[in-house]
Amino acid sequence: MKILICGKGGSGKSTVSALIAKKLNAMGYKVLLVDADESNFGLHRLVGMPLPRDIMTDLGGKNEFKTKMNPTFPSTDKPFSQKTMIHELPEICVSESNGIRLAVIGKIHHYGEGCACAIGLLSRQVLSSLDIDKDEMVIVDTEAGIEHFGRKVDAECDLILAVIDPTYESLMMSRKIQEMAEQAGVDLYFVLNKVPVGMEEKMIGHFDENKVIARIPLDNQIFMEGFQGAPLTAELPAIDLIGKKIHAMKQKKA
Secondary structure (H helix, E strand, O other): OEEEEEEOOOOOHHHHHHHHHHHHHHOOOEEEEEEEOOOOOOHHHHOOOOOOOOHHHHOOOHHHHHHHHOOOOOOOOOOOOOOEOHHHOOHHHEEEEOOEEEEEOOOOOOOOOOOOHHHHHHHHHHHHHEOOOOOEEEEEEEOOEOHHHHOOOHHHOOEEEEEEOOOHHHHHHHHHHHHHHHHHOOEEEEEEEEEOOOOHHHHHOOOOHHHEEEEEEOOHHHHHHHHHOOOOOOOOHHHHHHHHHHHHHHHHHO
């Protein structure tokens, strides 16, 4: 099962991605955590791993990747054009700790290197090619905003979880996310995150309650660990609930 985590910048996508990955791993799943955010360099710290070489760099960089993907010059060596098992990903591009694997699609490394469109295309290629076993889960941490919908990355996933923090911008973005998820034909649920005391009912009033999979309160331990760049260790009932619901969805699809 491939699960895409999205939301506006600062909503807590990476934190939620890391916590869900840890929970599913504790439930017995083999988990691949995919960092598809080209500008955030902190996900590996949240799961206590070294940063692996990103896949785009391993392919020779964006220019080399664009050349291989150029339809004007057909290539028999198009990256990830064949089905790929998780264990077949390049070893140098995968970190592993406590049963969770981490792969990074690509990052903006240098001033003036151009836009991230090639990284988005590679994200779609990788997710499309991944052939996963019944005991495996893929968690995809996307870039801020909704550009991944424009790149059709979401269409390669089985479930979208939109992380919503208590801001007007996040609530407004949730409407566009729902609209685009429907167009992509992918199941969508919302995770209300960083919910202050007394704000839960106000936040949930903006949604169909059946589409809210969990409500995560403000948590000082998570804040401090994230602030220090330390691995997340908090155990949250809301994350337990998400894990159980994802498991039930997977069993239903089987």
